[in-house]
Amino acid sequence: MIIRKATNRDSDEIISLISTVYDEYGEIMFTDGADKDLLDIKENYHLSGGDFIVLENKMGEIIGTHATLPKDISNRLITFRRLYLKKSCRGKGAGKKLMDWAVKWAIDQHFKRVEFWSDVRFERAHKFFEGYGFTKTGEIREMTDGALPYSEYFFSLDLL
Template sequence: MKREFKDFIIRSWQPNDRQEAAEIIGSVLAEYNLNWEPAGADRDVLEIEEFYHKSGGEFWVVERGGKLVGTAAYYPVNRGNNAVEIRKMYLLGEVRGKGLGKFLLEELEKTIRKRNFAMIWVETASVLKEAVKLYETSGYEAETGVETLRCDRVYVKYLEPV
């Protein structure tokens, strides 16, 4: 998988991306005073093969000029009907505000829709204001049942069949 947006390349994660992807996520979490949880909520980033590839999900990285600047992922979940959860959508501060987050979300949704999933779940924290705004302006509805300790919001989007 490879997509382009402006001067960014979105591609499938490779094993040699593991450390850099983890550092991006840890850095963004720290920026918002949230904790990196390698044994908890962030274990999936250290074990992408197990959490994403084996479950039928995907983990993408975003590059600009040969440097990773973001991540985005999804995997199937047992929540609702024929559902996936979007996870680990993080962008470094230097690349926010350029439409990249919206593009990434739309590309994730297109991919998920083509795979005939019926619903998308996403959990986030209120302090991640840009993420909250993105989901709320992209047709995601507030729901209940947050499963991740550092998150206090959960959203769902129902997909029309292709």
């Protein structure tokens, strides 16, 4: 498995991967709203102070994604986004590899804290986050920027 920086040329394959994950939960890809960032990865991540990477298998197929995005530079706060894995690759260390990359990237950029929200339906991911050391506060927010309304849990991790 190889981690590499995502480019705008990867957008269609990334959208396809994430759509497959959404399908597992009855969710719909919505590039006019919540998923619009995927249409221009360079602008929304690389030129916004963050990074977006893909994980490829030996055949060059994108099997995973992860992204970092500064949330509050003055307080050294960052958010993690877009951690998705092809279903057949879960539970085999690929998610940890992606999370290790994101945490190292954030520390290397001198961020002190990670905060992010995750769809309440992603229970397996939440167990992974908590096992990695993230705290789930119990705070829930209701979202209406997707094709369908959804709810998210809040997670955080102090880095330094």
